Amino acid sequence: MPPAKEGRVEMPQLPLSELRVVEIGSGDALGYCGKLFADFGADVIKVEPSGGDAARKIATLVDAGNGRHESGYFAWLNTNKRSLSADLDRPAGVAKVRALLESADLLLDARHPTVINASPLSHENIRRSQPGLAITAISWFGERGPYRDYAVTDSVCRSLAGLVKLVGPIEGPPVLPRDGQIGVVAGLTAFIPSLAGLYARDHQGARRFAVSALEAMLQISEFDTALALESGFTRPRIGINRFGRGFPVGNFATKDGWLGVTVVTPAQWVAFCNMIGLPELGPDPRYSATAERYLHAEELNGIIKPVLMHRTAMEWFQKGIELRLPLAIVPDMRELLTQPVFRERGTFAEVTIGSASFDAPVLPQHLTRSPPRPNGRSPLAGEDDDAALPAHRRLASRAATADDPLPLKGRRIIDLTMGWAGPTATRQMGDLGADIIKVESCQYPDWFRGTDPRGPYHPERTYEKTYWFQMNNRNKRGITLDLTTETGLTLLKRLIRDADAVIDNYAADVLPRLGLDAAKMLAINPRLLVVTMPAFGMTGAWSGCRAYGSTLEQASGLPSVTGREGDPPTMVHAALGDPIGGLNAAAALMLGFMHQKNTGEGQHIDLSQVECMLPLVAPSIIEQSVTGKSSVRIGNRHPVYVPNGCFPCIGEDQWITLAVRSDEEWQSLCRIMHRPDLAADPLLASAEGRREEEDRIEVAIRHWTSTVRPDLAMVTLQAAGIAAGVARLPMDLPGDPHLVKVGHWQSVDRPFMGPHLLPSVAYREGGADLPYAIEHLAPTLGQHNEEILSDLLGLTKPEIKRLRHDGIIGNVATSKQSKAKVAAE
Incomplete structure (x- = not known):
């Protein structure tokens, strides 16, 4: 093997060091998926056209030396990779890639599906000659469906x-966040099944997956979809500094800096009122319930805002940690890069390309025994054309078939998670065949079964009827154990003894107080993966911080770069932190499984959910690091596409998002709007000229869109090759024609719920038209107690009966008043 190039550190203990991955195509999702492989040790070879990937020229640019200017964001996405030049429209380029694939384990292919099918390097042709090569195709809309060939932007x-549609001023327009987030979500979504397939490749063969970025993003919006399906309506757009259905939830100015607040439960409201020195507000019946505070938001704003100006954001935040309140400092990019809590955890590290260097986020999968490379060197275009690749032998020799089990079949994960983030992680694993044992207690069920135990919660078992619990907990088995008792803890330890992994998303101090910290669990089972995922990780001054998904978004700094200049930091009105944390935890589990398989070792995976959010803001972090400042917020406008925005259509609160990406598309838009005067205006012929006249152009667009139905506007613009999409409400998604056609929604029937729809995975295996069928619906409380306790732990029927009598296990949520009754039953 030739010596490693400067900056490329060979670390054979990394979980993926035995893999070779080839990337074809372009895009953020491809880059981020490949980065996950490369930074964890895989030999990733990026195939670029002569002259390099066009994304190398997207700002922010860095001076790489010798007159070369490279995209800092592109460099971050491609750390620790090789770059080979090959033009796939020429026979020589095709032959070069075909030879390269002969030694690869996985092909990541981001070419458009129609381009793939028409190419000599079609997947059908490749698999015919190389059945042992795993393939993952990544595209915006998947390989089928009416949107497949649509022009698209983030x-x-x-x-x-x-x-x-739910983000922005009440009157509109809805707010379009900055680019870069979809690539992270889709890249993670592609990485998880790809690595699962490689994990089982030696005995199951190589798998082919096709990943849809649109369906990957539905993992974020499905919570609001569930709420809409349950209630029959979607919450309204409530303003730029409000969030969700509660109050106070948003960003508040303080004496110095912005404070992110998320107060949900009655106890949190009382604690918040005590913290700000207004304890009389806590028990006030006008404000004690979440719904009441929502209705009195403006009145409460008038009371709360002046009080918060008496202290700094840091002072309030520190009080919040003491009171176990979900608060956050909302930093700008300069503040974010200098916060000691991140520097101490190694959250940022240097990226180099050519002679340039800058700081950027490190991958957040903090495996304590096998952490990722802390960024590193990114190749210049074609840098490895003349280098000899080290020999590599592919392990798989055949393609997986429909008779092969799902790749994680036989892996067992003890799921101690609640809510959204942790259950999302284990859902990913369950979808791929792992045996997920969800542990709740009758005294404290998963809070996604309901946060308010008053009213019909117990007598009508509303905890069995919440839609969003069903979505997050499919393909799992459920058990109840009272972990506040020695018996319950002992039974959990027995389950851990034979498990492959255990995961929790409690605050950092919860399980250690029960005597179940990572070290103690690893002492029980040295090959165990122990995944913890509090807001700021298990170490550091802020490890005790409580958080919801909104808190994580606030702490990541994302609101400081979203929206319009002069507005408060703007939230995106979907609790991004939860599904993003869940996807990252699932990726961490897969990486841990690879290390476990290679070495037989277990380890603690110390995940910080705030750090999981930082890749979504990486373009802005890199801009700050490179230039020393952040660009002003430009609202719905775009740094490259002109015009770009979200415009009103005919009907009440109907909107269409569109982007003009070229001068030719501008001419097409003018024809559609019947504006030959604009088409002929020389001032508007170029993007630079249109940017000077953006106000005038947007008035013209609004005049046309306000006369057209949004779906018709989308179809008309797409027919002309212009990127456009309806701003859907979450409740619109079950009826979206593309999602219906590709089978994203599966009809199921569960006790207490009756018939309802559940979402599918965001990928298809092989050439399948439909996603994996949902094998198991979310468990009812304690549904599998007898099955698990008898089959896995060998308990007898009398022993199980005694556990039920003592309230250690059960099938009914218990209040203080009903515990005695349940025990008697």
Whole structure:
């Protein structure tokens, strides 16, 4: 093997060091998926056209030396990779890639599906000659469906995914966040099944997956979809500094800096009122319930805002940690890069390309025995054309078939998670065949079964009827154990003894107080993966911080770069932190499984959910690091596409998002709007000229869109090759024609719930038209107690009966008043 190039550190203990991955195509999702492989040790070879990937020229640019200017964001996405030049429209380029694939384990292919099918390097041709090569195709809309060939941008995809319309001023327009987030979500979504397939490749063969970025983004909007399906309506757009259905939830100015607040439960409201020195507000019946505070938001704003100005954001935040309140400092990019809590955890590290260097986020999968490379060197285009690749032998020799089990079949995960983030992680694993044992207690069920135990919660068992619990807990088995008792803890330890992994998403101090910290669990089972995922990780001054998904978004700094200049830091009105944390935890589990398989060792995976959010803000972090400042917020406008925005259509609160990406598309838009005067205006012929006249152009667009139905506007613009998408509401998604056609929604029937719809995975295996069928619906409380306790732990029927009598296990949620009754039953 030739010596490693400067900056490329060979670390054979990394979980993926035995893999070779080839990337074809372009895009953020491809880059981020490949980065996950490369930074964890895989030999990743990026195939670029002569002259390099066009994304190398997207700002922010860094001076790489010798007159070369490279995209800092592109460099971050491609750390620790090789770059080979090959033009796939020429026979020589095709032959070069075909030879390269002969030694690869996985092909990551981001070419458009129609391009793939028409190419000599079609997947059908490749698999015919190389059945042992795993393939993952990554595209905006998948390989089938009416949107497959649509022109698209990040904002168009977000709009179709139901992630735009609820954000922004009440009167509109909805707010379009900055680019870069979809690539992270889709890249993670592609990485998880790809690595699961490689994990089982030696005995199951190589798998082919096709990943849809649109369906990946539905993992974020599905919570609001569930709420809409349950209630029959979607919450309204409530303003730029409000969040969700509660209050106070948003960003508040303080004496110095912005404070992110998320107060949900009655106890949190009382604690918050005590913290700000207004204890009389806590028990006030006008404000004690979440719904009442929501209705009195403006009145409460008038009371709360002046009080918060008496202290700094840091002072309030520190009080919040003491009171176990979900508060956050909302930093700008300069503050974010200098916060000691991140520097001490190694959250940022240097990226180099050519002679340039800058800081950027490190991958957040903090495996304590096998952490990722802390960023590193990114190759210049074609840098490895003349280098000899080290020999590599592919392990798989055949393609997986329909007779092969799912790749994680036989792996067992003890799921101690609640809510959204942790259950999302284990859902990913369950979808791929792992045996997930969800542990709740009758005294404290998963809070996604309901946060308010008053009213019908117990007598009508509403905890069995919440829609969002069903979505997050499919393909799992459920058990109840009272972990506040020695018996319950002992039974959990027995389950851990033979498990492959255990995961919790409690605050950092919860399980250690029960005597179940990572070290103690590893003492029980040295090959165990122990995944913890509090807001700021298990170490550091802020490890005790409580958080919801909104808290994580606030702490990541994302609101400081979203929206319009002069507005408060702007939230995206979907609890991003939860599904993003869940996807990252699932990726961490897969990486841990690979290390476990290679070495037989277990380890603690110390995940910080705030750090999981930082890749979504990486373009802005890199801009700050490179230039020393952040660009002003430009609202719905775009740094490259002109015009770009979300415009009103005919009907009440109807909107269309569109982007003009070229001068030719501008001419097409003028024809559609019947504006030959604009088409002929020389001032508007170029993007630079149109940017000077953006106000005038947007008036013209609004005049046309306000006369057209949004779906018709989308179809008309797409027919002309213009990227456009309807700003869907979450409740629109079950009826979206593309999602219906590709089978994203599966009809199921569960006790207490009756018939309802559940979402599918965001990928298809092989050439399948439909996703994996949902094998098991979310468990009712304690549904599998007898099955698990008898089959896995060998308990007898009398022993199980005694556990039920003592309230250690059960099938009914218990209040203080009903515990005695349940025990008697």
